[in-house]
Amino acid sequence: MTFLGMPTTAPRGVGNLRGDEPFPAAARKALANPQLRRNLHHATSTIRGKSAAVIAELPDWQQLRDAGAAIKADTMARLPELLEQLEAQVSAAGGVVHWAADANDANRIVTELVRATGQDRVIKVKSMATQEIGLNEALEAAGVEPVETDLAELIVQLGHDKPSHILVPAIHRNRAEIREIFLRAMPGVDPALTDDPPVLAAAARRYLRETFLNTKVAVSGANFGIAETGTLAVVESEGNGRMCLTLPETLITVMGVEKVVPTWQDLEVFLQLLPRASTGERMNPYTSMWTGVTAGDGPQNFHLVLLDNGRSAVLADDVGRQALHCIRCSACLNVCPVYERTGGHAYGSVYPGPIGAVLSPQLTGVEDNASLPYASSLCGACLDACPVKIDIPSILVHLRAEHVAAKKRPTPESIAMAAAAYTMDHPRLYAAAQRAARLSRFAGRRGRGLPPPLNGWTASRDLPEPPKETFRQWWAGR
Numbered sequence: 001m002t003f004l005g006m007p008t009t010a011p012r013g014v015g016n017l018r019g020d021e022p023f024p025a026a027a028r029k030a031l032a033n034p035q036l037r038r039n040l041h042h043a044t045s046t047i048r049g050k051s052a053a054v055i056a057e058l059p060d061w062q063q064l065r066d067a068g069a070a071i072k073a074d075t076m077a078r079l080p081e082l083l084e085q086l087e088a089q090v091s092a093a094g095g096v097v098h099w100a101a102d103a104n105d106a107n108r109i110v111t112e113l114v115r116a117t118g119q120d121r122v123i124k125v126k127s128m129a130t131q132e133i134g135l136n137e138a139l140e141a142a143g144v145e146p147v148e149t150d151l152a153e154l155i156v157q158l159g160h161d162k163p164s165h166i167l168v169p170a171i172h173r174n175r176a177e178i179r180e181i182f183l184r185a186m187p188g189v190d191p192a193l194t195d196d197p198p199v200l201a202a203a204a205r206r207y208l209r210e211t212f213l214n215t216k217v218a219v220s221g222a223n224f225g226i227a228e229t230g231t232l233a234v235v236e237s238e239g240n241g242r243m244c245l246t247l248p249e250t251l252i253t254v255m256g257v258e259k260v261v262p263t264w265q266d267l268e269v270f271l272q273l274l275p276r277a278s279t280g281e282r283m284n285p286y287t288s289m290w291t292g293v294t295a296g297d298g299p300q301n302f303h304l305v306l307l308d309n310g311r312s313a314v315l316a317d318d319v320g321r322q323a324l325h326c327i328r329c330s331a332c333l334n335v336c337p338v339y340e341r342t343g344g345h346a347y348g349s350v351y352p353g354p355i356g357a358v359l360s361p362q363l364t365g366v367e368d369n370a371s372l373p374y375a376s377s378l379c380g381a382c383l384d385a386c387p388v389k390i391d392i393p394s395i396l397v398h399l400r401a402e403h404v405a406a407k408k409r410p411t412p413e414s415i416a417m418a419a420a421a422y423t424m425d426h427p428r429l430y431a432a433a434q435r436a437a438r439l440s441r442f443a444g445r446r447g448r449g450l451p452p453p454l455n456g457w458t459a460s461r462d463l464p465e466p467p468k469e470t471f472r473q474w475w476a477g478r
């Protein structure tokens with residue numbers, strides 16, 4: 001299969017998509033931080049409760065999910081055609097469209113566009129795509145100061161930290177930590193600042209208002225791009241996005257190619273699904289839409305950068321391409337038992353949680369992010385929560401299979417699995433194995449571990465005591 005004329009061996013994504021260490025090592029460090037777990041538990045359980053309450057209000061929630069999934073599947077099936085339609089409509093409305101094959105390409109395009117304005121500062125709307133490509137770092141290297149205007153992103157930026165949640169990037173910080181960051185890094189902050197949330201918000205508002213009014217270039221992402229009209233849409237909760245999208249003279253939007261939707265009517269479905277699944281709101285407080293340039297109203301220069309960065313390769317995989325349906329609501333993070341314990345940093349990529357575990361390895365190539373498909377218990381909570389019904393557990397299994405198939409030499413796990421498969425294929429051998437397992441009742445009681453070389457499995461788990469009789473014995477007795 002080809003996408004926009006590119007072969008199946010389309011270039012993989014580069015940028016902030018992999019960590020310095022594999023997930024198990026990073027997760028172990030995160031698990032040793034009880035404050036982090038408390039913050040995560042409090043935040044995810046609060047959002048889960050809010051979201052469940054507003055979803056329960058809609059009698060047609062399941063039909064909406066079906067509609068969202070169907071629109072996304074249709075979009076992916078004709079992505080090249082829809083992107084060309086989007087390009088034509090944006091250009092007709094006075095915008096300029098740029099195509100970026102990867103993160104380096106996108107960073108170069110945006111940096112050159114900012115340089116052409118003669119400005120050395122940009123304001124930013126929260127955007128996963130620009131985090132993915134490492135745009136802030138690229139702008140700073142070019143002598144341009146990027147200022148994040150979403151409150152949580154600002155906390156992360158001032159703290160020289162990394163986001164740990166798609167929607168609530170500073171979920172790992174509590175208010176005492178935020179006060180300390182503001183005192184240390186926010187220009188002009190009141191030294192008497194307290195950790196009272198309204199006081200912290202007022203400090204950020206004062207700093208950001210001044211910045212909004214004195215900056216001529218903005219960079220945004222996009223939640224949706226409507227092919228039919230060339231309209232871009234950003235949804236947010238704080239109003240900072242509305243400021244960035246309307247006040248500056250130049251607006252540069254970086255959008256992943258999968259964010260295109262065919263028509264206005266399709267948008268109606270996603271504007272119902274997204275707020276209820278993400279923030280637990282009935283509608284997004286701010287939904288900003290713009291089509292090209294309008295004389296005397298809003299930015300007079302508009303550039304749209306369409307980003308591939310590995311998405312063509314994901315699209316070429318019939319099972320994995322579902323990951324491109326994601327509308328970044330973060331519902332899967334909030335229900336994931338693994339995410340709730342480790343937080344987002346352990347995933348290494350800007351995309352954490354279940355969606356990160358399937359998207360990042362596909363963007364980079366599985367071998368470059370091989371631990372992520374295993375960062376799941378396959379409990380299925382992510383599939384139940386996903387507003388566009390992405391079957392994350394099936395993609396995880398698919399990626400694990402791809403990773404195993406790529407291995408040239410047998411591993412202890414593959415040998416154990418082959419032995420298990422052979423045993424299950426031979427009834428007598430299976431019955432003998434069951435008898436042996438029952439004998440282990442005398443060796444392995446709950447709370448005890450297995451002997452080497454299997455002791456790794458029981459290092460952090462109890463060995464369940466085998467039942468007194470096997471199913472076959474129970475059946476034969478009846």
Ligand code: SF4
Nearest residue numbers: 326327329330332386
């Ligand atoms: S995979 Fe589904 S639940 Fe997770 S962020 Fe994307 S749309 Fe939301």
